[in-house]
Amino acid sequence: MKLLTHNLLQCIVPACRKHHYPLKVTASLLNVEENPFDAIFASRMLERLEYNILLEAYNSLRQDGQPELPPAVPEDGASNEVFLQSLFFAINCLDVVEGAMTCSSCGRIYPIHNSIPNMIVRAIEGEQPPQSIEKEQEDEEEEESEN
Ligand SMILES: [Zn+2]
Numbered sequence: 001m002k003l004l005t006h007n008l009l010q011c012i013v014p015a016c017r018k019h020h021y022p023l024k025v026t027a028s029l030l031n032v033e034e035n036p037f038d039a040i041f042a043s044r045m046l047e048r049l050e051y052n053i054l055l056e057a058y059n060s061l062r063q064d065g066q067p068e069l070p071p072a073v074p075e076d077g078a079s080n081e082v083f084l085q086s087l088f089f090a091i092n093c094l095d096v097v098e099g100a101m102t103c104s105s106c107g108r109i110y111p112i113h114n115s116i117p118n119m120i121v122r123a124i125e126g127e128q129p130p131q132s133i134e135k136e137q138e139d140e141e142e143e144e145s146e147n
Contacts, residue, residue, distance in 0.1 A: 001116065003094060003096075009119065010023070012108075016106055019105065021104045023102065024057075026099050027097075027099035032095070035088075042088040043077075043084055051073050058094070061096070069087065070083065096112050
């Protein structure tokens with residue numbers, strides 16, 4: 001899961017969605033994809049993403065030698081090549097292969113497996129999860145959801 005995706009995801013609990021609480025991401029396996037830098041893509045995404053959420057997530061995963069993001073978007077961010085390269089790395093190269101996201105409000109945990117976040121686990125009481133999707137993963141979660 002790329003941090004660009006993480007930036008767009010929200011807890012499925014309606015009360016959490018309303019306030020757009022960030023999901024805290026943790027990783028047990030990270031990968032770096034060598035995607036060619038695309039300045040236009042990076043500057044376009046900059047307009048759409050929540051920078052503070054990206055910054056917190058990226059800083060919690062970032063390893064030595066990987067680009068640093070400044071604490072705030074530079075004034076010339078949309079045209080600052082150095083900044084855009086770091087941003088591009090953060091949103092489109094760093095990949096959480098195995099890990100989890102935890103809602104900072106309700107504590108609900110969303111697992112990430114094979115780079116894919118599972119947002120349908122532990123459906124809200126009284127609400128049926130979509131049956132056709134991620135059936136296998138649901139089965140894996142079975143023992144936890146028995147409580
Ligand atoms: Zn929540």
